[in-house]
Amino acid sequence: xxxxxxxxxxxxxxxxxxxxxxxxxxxxxxxxxxxxxxxxxxxxxxxxxxxxxxxxxxxxxxxxxxxxxxxxxxxxxxxxxxxxxxxxxxxxxxxxxxxxxxxxxxxxxxxxxxxxxxxxxxxxxxxxxxxxxxxxxxxxxxxxxxxxxxxxxxxxxxxxxxxxxxxxxxxxxxxxxxxxxxxxxxxxxxxxxxxxxxxxxxxxxxxxxxxxxxxxxxxxxxxxxxxxxxxxxxxxxxxxxxxxxxxxxxxxxxxxxxxxxxxxxxxxxxxxxxxxxxxxxxxxxxxxxxxxxxxxxxxxxxxxxxxxxxxxxxxxxxxxxx
Amino acid sequence: xxxxxxxxxxxxxxxxxxxxxxxxxxxxxxxxxxxxxxxxxxxxxxxxxxxxxxxxxxxxxxxxxxxxxxxxxxxxxxxxxxxxxxxxxxxxxxxxxxxxxxxxxxxxxxxxxxxxxxxxxxxxxxxxxxxxxxxxxxxxxxxxxxxxxxxxxxxxxxxxxxxxxxxxxxxxxxxxxxxxxxxxxxxxxxxxxxxxxxxxxxxxxxxxxxxxxxxxxxxxxxxxxxxxxxxxxxxxxxxxxxxxxxxxxxxxxxxxxxxxxxxxxxxxxxxxxxxxxxxxxxxxxxxxxxxxxxxxxxxxxxxxxxxxxxxxxxxxxxxxxxxxxxxxxxxxxxx
Numbered sequence: 062x063x064x065x066x067x068x069x070x071x072x073x074x075x076x077x078x079x080x081x082x083x084x085x086x087x088x089x090x091x092x093x094x095x096x097x098x099x100x101x102x103x104x105x106x107x108x109x110x111x112x113x114x115x116x117x118x119x120x121x122x123x124x125x126x127x128x129x130x131x132x133x134x135x136x137x138x139x140x141x142x143x144x145x146x147x148x149x150x151x152x153x154x155x156x157x158x159x160x161x162x163x164x165x166x167x168x169x170x171x172x173x174x175x176x177x178x179x180x181x182x183x184x185x186x187x188x189x190x191x192x193x194x195x196x197x198x199x200x201x202x203x204x205x206x207x208x209x210x211x212x213x214x215x216x217x218x219x220x221x222x223x224x225x226x227x228x229x230x231x232x233x234x235x236x237x238x239x240x241x242x243x244x245x246x247x248x249x250x251x252x253x254x255x256x257x258x259x260x261x262x263x264x265x266x267x268x269x270x271x272x273x274x275x276x277x278x279x280x281x282x283x284x285x286x287x288x289x290x291x292x293x294x295x296x297x298x299x300x301x302x303x304x305x306x307x308x309x310x311x312x313x314x315x316x317x318x319x320x321x322x323x324x325x326x327x328x329x330x331x332x333x334x335x336x337x338x339x340x341x342x343x344x345x346x347x348x349x350x351x352x353x354x355x356x357x358x359x360x361x362x363x364x365x366x367x368x369x370x371x372x373x374x375x376x377x378x379x380x381x382x383x
Numbered sequence: 384x385x386x387x388x389x390x391x392x393x394x395x396x397x398x399x400x401x402x403x404x405x406x407x408x409x410x411x412x413x414x415x416x417x418x419x420x421x422x423x424x425x426x427x428x429x430x431x432x433x434x435x436x437x438x439x440x441x442x443x444x445x446x447x448x449x450x451x452x453x454x455x456x457x458x459x460x461x462x463x464x465x466x467x468x469x470x471x472x473x474x475x476x477x478x479x480x481x482x483x484x485x486x487x488x489x490x491x492x493x494x495x496x497x498x499x500x501x502x503x504x505x506x507x508x509x510x511x512x513x514x515x516x517x518x519x520x521x522x523x524x525x526x527x528x529x530x531x532x533x534x535x536x537x538x539x540x541x542x543x544x545x546x547x548x549x550x551x552x553x554x555x556x557x558x559x560x561x562x563x564x565x566x567x568x569x570x571x572x573x574x575x576x577x578x579x580x581x582x583x584x585x586x587x588x589x590x591x592x593x594x595x596x597x598x599x600x601x602x603x604x605x606x607x608x609x610x611x612x613x614x615x616x617x618x619x620x621x622x623x624x625x626x627x628x629x630x631x632x633x634x635x636x637x638x639x640x641x642x643x644x645x646x647x648x649x650x651x652x653x654x655x656x657x658x659x660x661x662x663x664x665x666x667x668x669x670x671x672x673x674x675x676x677x678x679x680x681x682x683x684x685x686x687x688x689x690x691x692x693x694x695x696x697x698x699x700x701x702x703x704x705x706x707x708x709x710x711x712x713x714x715x716x717x718x
Contacts, residue, residue, distance in 0.1 A: 281490065285504075288482060290474075290478075303495055
């Protein structure tokens with residue numbers, strides 16, 4: 062266990078270094094820089110003014126110097142300064158990160174639990190009506206664009222039924238605290254989490270059904286039947302455990318992409334998360350902020366993948382850590 | 384063989400037919416198969432791949448996978464017709480009165496459960512005993528099948544065990560309910576020769592001690608000849624010969640059986656007369672299910688076949704200690 066953690070820590074360092082390098086150069090490949098955008102907005106783009114801006118932000122330095130300085134700052138978790146928002150990047154990110162993690166965690170949790178349950182049910186009733194209905198619904202969720210689902214959910218549950226808030230993370234008018242605040246956030250969380258989760262729910266439902274049916278065809282299931290194990294127990298104890306393995310693998314792969322999906326959902330529901338911050342930073346060419354967000358999300362994805370590896374070893378005794 | 388074999392059969396199969404439901408209709412895979420085994424007796428069902436022997440084994444426990452299904456006959460275990468039972472009643476028989484071990488010990492055990500849990504499950508699913516009692520019995524079973532250090536093996540996952548050990552675990556699992564009949568579907572095929580002998584010896588010993596009837600499915604006559612009391616030879620879904628082991632080897636009556644015995648490599652042959660002792664083979668292949676000839680299925684490969692063989696399926700006839708289904712049974716040994 063310790064050996065494994067030490068080895069993965071070494072890997073993490075290399076991965077993060079690579080990510081930092083790629084992030085940095087990708088963004089510099091795009092034409093234009095922050096000075097141009099700032100100058101363009103202020104309307105007075107004299108060459109002298111731009112030169113001054115660049116010198117002030119260190120943008121006149123050669124690329125490799127800028128990169129080395131960036132790396133040096135990363136080590137001390139100094140992600141630089143957002144010249145657009147006039148705040149340190151780390152502060153901006155820390156403000157937004159909890160909201161995004163909450164949204165992602167809830168959406169993934171919802172998708173996993175509901176998706177796996179539906180897939181489990183469909184596999185146990187394979188070929189019957191329940192299976193057909195679940196498969197069609199899953200296909201529908203899978204094929205529907207996330208933003209459209211979001212808008213439709215708002216129309217139905219917020220506008221027509223008036224059950225849930227339209228957007229935001231807390232009610233603006235009320236000054237809540239304690240349990241009331243938790244309840245308020247939870248209420249605001251429902252629609253964005255469901256919207257983000259539905260697509261993944263569809264994936265897990267389909268994957269779970271396929272995995273279960275595959276495991277049902279394995280020799281050890283025949284062995285279990287031959288020793289007289291109840292069908293219910295076969296499903297829960299023999300098939301489910303083995304069918305969860307591909308689900309966990311997929312989960313690890315998808316955690317990165319769900320962060321991308323969060324951008325759309327956060328925009329539709331005005332959720333104050335990292336996704337919207339990244340979106341804004343991209344359009345404003347807020348290079349430092351964007352790099353900081355990309356770097357932080359990489360850290361999150363890498364850490365989560367290590368956690369997924371650990372979960373995998375718990376589920377499958379054949380995988381050993383060392 | 385002089386074992387204490389009771390006279391009343393514990394398992395009696397009568398007219399068992401199994402077919403595959405396809406778009407072009409029902410393809411018969413096993414036809415009107417009848418046999419019986421008594422307590423403590425070991426019967427081998429021998430035949431080439433695809434002759435229906437594994438399907439027969441699965442049918443005994445009601446485990447024929449779709450699109451296959453049993454289309455006729457009875458399987459009487461201790462007087463009860465299993466084919467007439469519903470799934471719930473059948474489940475209570477499986478693993479308790481009749482159990483099965485399989486060919487592939489590598490894949491027949493669940494990789495994510497410890498071997499102890501898997502054996503205990505066979506006890507707990509049938510009897511209202513405490514987990515502690517089930518655990519004690521599991522440890523005793525592991526010791527019974529000669530797995531060293533049972534306490535440690537109990538908590539081990541299958542991938543940590545060798546093929547032979549896994550097959551021992553399978554046997555322990557099958558014995559958990561002290562069944563009247565043990566069905567063994569090629570349990571030694573995937574193992575090394577030395578391990579094969581150990582596993583066979585173990586099964587033989589257990590049936591002698593506990594009086595379990597054993598139905599041993601195999602494609603290898605030589606492997607089982609030392610242990611089994613009777614041999615049933617299947618060809619293309621039918622029984623072609625059933626005899627006491629000694630009689631069968633002394634004078635096989637069906638041309639197919641003769642071919643099978645001639646195709647066995649004999650110890651000691653070889654070096655000296657390598658040229659003369661070239662291993663015999665049976666020319667041709669088993670006919671496909673969809674293209675079964677109207678007469679004797681073996682006729683296209685048989686050196687004795689004549690017009691009668693092509694037209695009519697030979698009915699089983701009494702022959703000494705057993706039965707044979709051949710128009711030319713025992714006519715000549717020249718092959």
